[in-house]
Amino acid sequence: MFCSGLFLFGCKQNAMPPSETLTPDMQVVPVLPDPPLPYSQWNFPDAWLDDPALGLFGGGGDIEITDAGATLGRVLFHDTRLSADHSVSCGTCHQPSHAFADANPASVGISGVPLTRNAPGLFNLRYQRRLFWDLRVVGLENQVLQPIGHPDEMGMDLDALPGRLAETTYYPELFEDAFGDPQVNLDRIMDALVQFLLSIRTYQSRYDAGLANGFADFTESEMLGKEVFFNGESRCNQCHSGLNFFSTQPFINGLEVDYAAAGDGGIGSLTGNADDDGRFKTVSLRNVGLTAPYMHDGRFEDLRAVVDFYSDSIQPHPFLDERFSENGIGPPGQEPYRLELTEAEREGLVAFLHTLSDTTIRTNPAFSSPF
Numbered sequence: 001m002f003c004s005g006l007f008l009f010g011c012k013q014n015a016m017p018p019s020e021t022l023t024p025d026m027q028v029v030p031v032l033p034d035p036p037l038p039y040s041q042w043n044f045p046d047a048w049l050d051d052p053a054l055g056l057f058g059g060g061g062d063i064e065i066t067d068a069g070a071t072l073g074r075v076l077f078h079d080t081r082l083s084a085d086h087s088v089s090c091g092t093c094h095q096p097s098h099a100f101a102d103a104n105p106a107s108v109g110i111s112g113v114p115l116t117r118n119a120p121g122l123f124n125l126r127y128q129r130r131l132f133w134d135l136r137v138v139g140l141e142n143q144v145l146q147p148i149g150h151p152d153e154m155g156m157d158l159d160a161l162p163g164r165l166a167e168t169t170y171y172p173e174l175f176e177d178a179f180g181d182p183q184v185n186l187d188r189i190m191d192a193l194v195q196f197l198l199s200i201r202t203y204q205s206r207y208d209a210g211l212a213n214g215f216a217d218f219t220e221s222e223m224l225g226k227e228v229f230f231n232g233e234s235r236c237n238q239c240h241s242g243l244n245f246f247s248t249q250p251f252i253n254g255l256e257v258d259y260a261a262a263g264d265g266g267i268g269s270l271t272g273n274a275d276d277d278g279r280f281k282t283v284s285l286r287n288v289g290l291t292a293p294y295m296h297d298g299r300f301e302d303l304r305a306v307v308d309f310y311s312d313s314i315q316p317h318p319f320l321d322e323r324f325s326e327n328g329i330g331p332p333g334q335e336p337y338r339l340e341l342t343e344a345e346r347e348g349l350v351a352f353l354h355t356l357s358d359t360t361i362r363t364n365p366a367f368s369s370p371f
């Protein structure tokens, strides 16, 4: 929970009276750079932009990033005023220090009722059009207002939101900078949040440095882990693939024999098809060292537990992806492979996964809370 915005009243949830009862000079205001940071000029490196596979994933929609628009989005993202009782911001569950994932297995919003899934990291979203663990929403523009209205997340009456923001000392000016006049409306709130999310790019990991220098700085253990990841037997890179270690395809990776019975059927809960039971988004492994806990329900506390799972205990799901069978081909639902990795290989795979983290994301002032 972001307490810094509440310092006037101490760091206690719900301790702050509604903004309506605050005089303007009592309001906690964001501290922003002037001129705004040059969000519009930042982009992915050429290697990403020119990559034909990544190009196929293209998914930013039509919204263009401007300096003032992304700045406004940054403020909105971190502002607890977007929730009914002023206690929760997007950043409460999507924490910069965890690459915008939640360190709690199940996020908790204003109602105190835990959500059923782990909040994923938010970055490189230009390269994914379908959102949520079950891919149920297409396009950020259709997603970003949902958590604000959701009763267990931010619980805000969306119709009342523009009025509440317009009353503050700072939003009218930020909306004017971003959109030409001070009018606050839901369409503009959506647009600015999307601009901010699209601006969160991450590609400065030790792995990226390794691509440039032939992995000269990798330890022996990291090299061994890289070998296991790419060697064709583990098939890790056949799903978590390309520069973004991601796939637009959802897969069943055998956490359960029967996911629906275990509580969450993923895409199967939406379609009702047995061969979709447990089919979930193949999340990007970028920053995976920062986004613990792991899987859609945050069941694994650390990367070692994930590696042990893939090595030893993939479950015999009736539609388990064929990449997890002994020979890696054929129909789904075969006997799961047993990699039986050695201790050194396990440690190496964990070490390699840590090289995918771009730690600048944790403190980059372009993304951090301005409050």
Ligand code: HEC
Binding pocket: 077, 088, 089, 090, 091, 092, 093, 094, 107, 108, 109, 110, 115, 117, 118, 119, 120, 121, 122, 130, 131, 132, 133, 134, 140, 143, 144, 145, 147, 148, 152, 153, 154, 193
């Ligand atoms: C109470 C915690 C909570 C809050 C507050 C919250 N989120 Fe989330 N967010 C989640 C969870 C949990 C998921 C995964 C839900 C699912 O997949 O069914 C998620 C998923 C997402 C995704 C999809 C990411 C992906 O890779 O598919 C985006 C984008 C997102 N949130 C943006 C936001 C924005 C913007 C806000 C603020 C307006 C916000 N969230 C507020 C918990 C939260």
Ligand code: HEC
Binding pocket: 229, 234, 235, 236, 237, 238, 239, 240, 250, 251, 252, 253, 255, 278, 280, 281, 282, 283, 284, 285, 288, 291, 293, 294, 295, 296, 297, 306, 307, 310, 311, 321, 323, 324, 349
């Ligand atoms: C057949 C496709 C497939 C293969 C092969 C595969 N994965 Fe995954 N991986 C997935 C899917 C799908 C998920 C999400 C599953 C869920 O949450 O229910 C996932 C989740 C993960 C996560 C958790 C990420 C997070 O943020 O929660 C890690 C770490 C991971 N995989 C690493 C690996 C490693 C290491 C290998 C090789 C040993 C591997 N994967 C092989 C599809 C695959």
